[in-house]
Amino acid sequence: MGLLLLGLGHHGGKSLSGGGSGLDFAGFMVQRDSSYTVNVDNTTSVSFENIIYEQPAGSSFFSSGVDDTIVTIPTGYGGVWAISFTGGDPGGQDGGAGWYVYLMINGIAYAPATVYLSNGRGWFNGAATLELSAGDTVAVWVRQSAAGALVYNKKVKATLSGALLRGV
Amino acid sequence: MSVGGRIYAASTQNVGTTGSWQTIAFDTDDWDYSSVADNANNRLSLPQDGLYAIAAQMQNLAGVNYTYHMRLLVNSTVEIAGGTMNPNSGTGKNAVLGFYYASAGDTVELEVLAASTLAIGSGEFETWFAASLADYDLTKDAVSCKHSSNQSFSTGADLAVNFDSEHYDYGNMFSTGSSVVTIGTAGLYLITGHLYIQIPISNMSMGIRDYTNNKWLALKYKIAATGGSAFGNTHSVLTIADLSAGQEVGFRAYYIGGGGKIITAGWSHGAVTLLQEH
Numbered sequence: 048m049g050l051l052l053l054g055l056g057h058h059g060g061k062s063l064s065g066g067g068s069g070l071d072f073a074g075f076m077v078q079r080d081s082s083y084t085v086n087v088d089n090t091t092s093v094s095f096e097n098i099i100y101e102q103p104a105g106s107s108f109f110s111s112g113v114d115d116t117i118v119t120i121p122t123g124y125g126g127v128w129a130i131s132f133t134g135g136d137p138g139g140q141d142g143g144a145g146w147y148v149y150l151m152i153n154g155i156a157y158a159p160a161t162v163y164l165s166n167g168r169g170w171f172n173g174a175a176t177l178e179l180s181a182g183d184t185v186a187v188w189v190r191q192s193a194a195g196a197l198v199y200n201k202k203v204k205a206t207l208s209g210a211l212l213r214g215v
Numbered sequence: 216m217s218v219g220g221r222i223y224a225a226s227t228q229n230v231g232t233t234g235s236w237q238t239i240a241f242d243t244d245d246w247d248y249s250s251v252a253d254n255a256n257n258r259l260s261l262p263q264d265g266l267y268a269i270a271a272q273m274q275n276l277a278g279v280n281y282t283y284h285m286r287l288l289v290n291s292t293v294e295i296a297g298g299t300m301n302p303n304s305g306t307g308k309n310a311v312l313g314f315y316y317a318s319a320g321d322t323v324e325l326e327v328l329a330a331s332t333l334a335i336g337s338g339e340f341e342t343w344f345a346a347s348l349a350d351y352d353l354t355k356d357a358v359s360c361k362h363s364s365n366q367s368f369s370t371g372a373d374l375a376v377n378f379d380s381e382h383y384d385y386g387n388m389f390s391t392g393s394s395v396v397t398i399g400t401a402g403l404y405l406i407t408g409h410l411y412i413q414i415p416i417s418n419m420s421m422g423i424r425d426y427t428n429n430k431w432l433a434l435k436y437k438i439a440a441t442g443g444s445a446f447g448n449t450h451s452v453l454t455i456a457d458l459s460a461g462q463e464v465g466f467r468a469y470y471i472g473g474g475g476k477i478i479t480a481g482w483s484h485g486a487v488t489l490l491q492e493h
Contacts, residue, residue: 070350072266074314076295099293100316102266127357127383127488129268129349129405131312133296158409159482160449169284169299172311173451174407176359176486178383206296208314210266212405212488213355213385 073124073211075101075108079204090190092116092151093134093205118185118207125180127213132158134189134205135170148205149188150175156188170204178215185209217491219347219403220244220251220259221455227276227337231283231329239273239325239335241344246457248403248493251346258324259346261317268405268490269295270455271325271344272310272433274336283329287313290321308341308436312407312453314349340431345455347403347490355489356386356400362480365413368468369476376410376421376466376478378485388487395426396485398462402492405455406432408466411482412448419470421452426463432456449482455490 076099094116101108107121120128134148148171150158158175179185187205222241230237244252253260261267269287286297296313315323325344327333336342360378368374378394386399398404406423422434433454458464466485470476 070265072350074266074316102316131296131314170297172296172298174312174453175409176407176488210314210349211351212349213357214351214353
């Protein structure tokens with residue numbers, strides 16, 4: 048089914064009007080730009096605010112629109128996906144060390160990440176390339192730990208983007 | 216023709232003196248297809264509508280200020296990815312990756328923020344900036360490899376990460392016996408790796424090695440420990456590379472410190488994916 052959709056459904060009529068290249072694109076980018084607090088030792092699924100783009104337009108990567116925490120791969124767009132995830136506090140004022148940022152696939156950590164920051168400010172940017180099927184979900188979770196000298200809450204900003212590179 | 220470019224800084228530079236975001240300067244093309252490289256303006260120019268993979272690596276040299284933040288910024292407004300590096304000692308390397316659906320003529324810059332003067336390293340494999348169109352089809356070569364069991368390594372050992380099994384291998388690129396990916400189709404590739412080290416360690420590095428030319432395509436260098444967490448060190452390494460048929464690449468890791476450490480199966484992956492065929 049997926050092969051049929053990708054092989055036929057997305058060619059013809061979807062060529063780029065500007066370049067006429069005939070290339071097909073599928074991807075998304077969602078962002079949390081206004082920071083919010085994550086409590087010590089509390090794992091939180093990032094609630095995104097802004098859909099920067101979804102391609103093709105209207106392909107429903109975000110089932111609940113803005114303020115959704117989960118990206119869902121739509122029917123017809125399974126395949127090899129490259130995912131970029133950024134999370135943390137680039138301009139924070141809080142102290143401590145030990146940020147954890149997780150790329151979650153179907154609610155399970157696929158690429159957990161850590162960033163150590165002596166002044167408590169910073170982002171983690173991670174990358175993963177993996178096969179996803181229609182209906183699979185992608186999310187970013189963040190956590191800070193009480194380990195070390197961490198005593199303050201932190202504030203989160205996050206970006207999640209992905210590109211389908213190979214259909215199946 | 217492919218659409219993509221890679222530029223690098225051939226000269227060192229100092230940034231961050233104002234405590235505000237500064238654009239990193241680039242002066243040399245590595246490769247450029249369809250006029251993506253725009254060294255005159257220290258940026259990449261995206262020449263046609265489409266979805267792009269965009270990545271950059273930056274080396275900081277020894278200095279007073281070690282911690283710095285990087286970000287990829289489209290049209291001087293849209294922040295598509297950001298990362299912080301807090302190297303264990305004076306020098307370090309970090310990379311970031313993002314995707315963006317661009318309109319023809321959009322531009323992207325690499326910016327850095329540091330609290331005080333930060334010296335930025337130069338060289339083809341030290342401070343670089345790359346983008347490639349990232350379309351999809353049904354035939355692209357793509358491999359993702361993993362561990363079937365944990366892997367131990369010792370201090371000072373520059374170790375090939377022993378990815379010995381596959382998630383998938385379209386194009387038959389991966390040799391489980393050697394942990395080497397051999398490129399089948401010449402083109403622009405996205406390479407991403409993610410390693411989980413069980414115990415937090417300092418001075419850890421991980422990289423993507425071009426075995427054919429004996430060079431680091433990307434290197435995350437001198438990562439600091441995580442502050443005693445039971446979650447260990449977990450980090451990504453990434454690049455966009457112009458690779459030839461038959462070229463061999465793989466993932467490596469090493470650290471300077473005491474005792475043996477373990478790369479944990481399950482949360483460690485490496486992937487090589489064709490973005491655009493030449």
